[in-house]
Amino acid sequence: MKFTKMQGIGNDYIYVNCFEEKVPDPERVSQIVSDRHFGIGGDGLVLIMPSDKADFRMRMFNADGSEGNMCGNATRCIGKFVYDNGLTDKTEITLETRSGIKYLTLYPENGKVKTVLVNMGKAILKPSDIPMNAEGDSFINKPIEVSGKEVFITAVSMGNPHAVTYVEDVDGLELEKIGPAYENHPLFPERVNTEFIKVLDSHTIQMRVWERGSGETWACGTGACAAAVASVENGYFRRGEEITVKLRGGDLFITYKEDGTVLMRGPAETVFTGEIDV
Incomplete structure (x- = not known):
């Protein structure tokens, strides 16, 4: 399995391009790759996938294999990944998550994204x-x-x-x-x-x-x-x-x-x- 390790201010995940790769058991794979002694080392696994609702879809799994709804640092890294790897040439993209659609603005420098602004939606207090x-x-x-x-x-x-x-x-x-x-x-x-x-x-x-x-x-x-x-x-x-x-x-x-x-x-x-x- 090809992967890219990325980090957003130290929150590090293993990213897999599921336009090219298949991950049949992501819960188990997340446990394997997250292990910092026997695997790659990270806080979890993030799958970058096609979406019929947005430009891209994200699935993220914690280091223990449980699937999370959302990860803010991962959304920024996905924005960088899809732009830097030619999956999009847009600087404003949408990302489907288990917590709804997120809106990303990408800020490239010399052809590579350095900073990302994410509209995280409305806070829930109830x-x-x-x-x-x-x-x-x-x-x-x-x-x-x-x-x-x-x-x-x-x-x-x-x-x-x-x-x-x-x-x-x-x-x-x-x-x-x-x-x-x-x-x-x-x-x-x-x-x-x-x-x-x-x-x-x-x-x-x-x-x-x-x-x-x-x-x-x-x-x-x-x-x-x-x-x-x-x-x-x-x-x-x-x-x-x-x-x-x-x-x-x-x-x-x-x-x-x-x-x-x-x-x-x-x-x-x-x-x-x-x-x-x-």
């Missing part, structure tokens, strides 16, 4: 739509119990569920110990991604993320969007202003617009290409 086992129109800064301790979270869906919580020390967190308790919290029937946030100034937040099915990753595009939305809803920022989200792998730039739409801007990079026997 608990039943996230989904979570709670009632009401939103779940903003409400207490839950995690490992016997009370913490406050804001729940947001960007096509996949997120729990955003604010901490004083992002760097000192032992996510390997606390992450699984958040991920498998009974409030979230489909598990949850968790963002640990510190507000740095009037337009910047620092974030680490524990992703369901993958553990801690260096970046999460939908998580950065959820963190920005939560920070606006909690009164830290205003809608319509670009927020810098500083992750372990680099920075993303998020705008939560007045109509509820979220824009994500950031880089995409190719690491290497190759073949693997799976």
